[in-house]
Amino acid sequence: MSLLDVLLGRTPPSGGEAQALAACLDAPLWVASVLDGAPYADVEQLLEQADAAARALPPEAVLAALRTHPRIGERPTGDSAHERMSRLEQSGVSQDAETRERLAAGNAAYEARFGHVFLIRAAGLSSEEVLAALEVRLGNDAAAELEVAGDQLRQIALLRLQAALAA
Numbered sequence: 001m002s003l004l005d006v007l008l009g010r011t012p013p014s015g016g017e018a019q020a021l022a023a024c025l026d027a028p029l030w031v032a033s034v035l036d037g038a039p040y041a042d043v044e045q046l047l048e049q050a051d052a053a054a055r056a057l058p059p060e061a062v063l064a065a066l067r068t069h070p071r072i073g074e075r076p077t078g079d080s081a082h083e084r085m086s087r088l089e090q091s092g093v094s095q096d097a098e099t100r101e102r103l104a105a106g107n108a109a110y111e112a113r114f115g116h117v118f119l120i121r122a123a124g125l126s127s128e129e130v131l132a133a134l135e136v137r138l139g140n141d142a143a144a145e146l147e148v149a150g151d152q153l154r155q156i157a158l159l160r161l162q163a164a165l166a167a
Helices: 003-007 017-022 028-036 043-055 059-066 081-089 097-114 127-137 142-166
Strands: none
Touching: 003 017, 003 142, 017 028, 017 142, 028 043, 028 059, 043 142, 059 142, 097 127, 097 142
């Protein structure tokens, strides 16, 4: 029995669906919205609902979800689904000493300015692309940056959901 089978109504819930969805986006409102929309006619409808639910998250839910993400460049070492996904997503970010130092400095400046971690959909991005985005986003005002961070959170959630559905 897979998450996909449950969300498409092919099999009854097993009780682990909320936890599986929270590994994609740790926002109770989002998890509830995705679960409440089931059963879905197809994967496209499911992804559309997941996307809409992420876009509808209020700022406080976005901030709470941001607190569950590691800093870019600091790969988590645990074995939870969330941590495994983070490691995979950050695999393109170089771990050489210079890059680690630049990311640490950028993360510190970002957190001092905005009060939360710098979040970027790192999958498929090089270290230089991540660092360039960090530099640009440091120039945002707080409201604009929260909107950008929320969009990055949404993109990550959809990537993770697609991977979870394929598992």
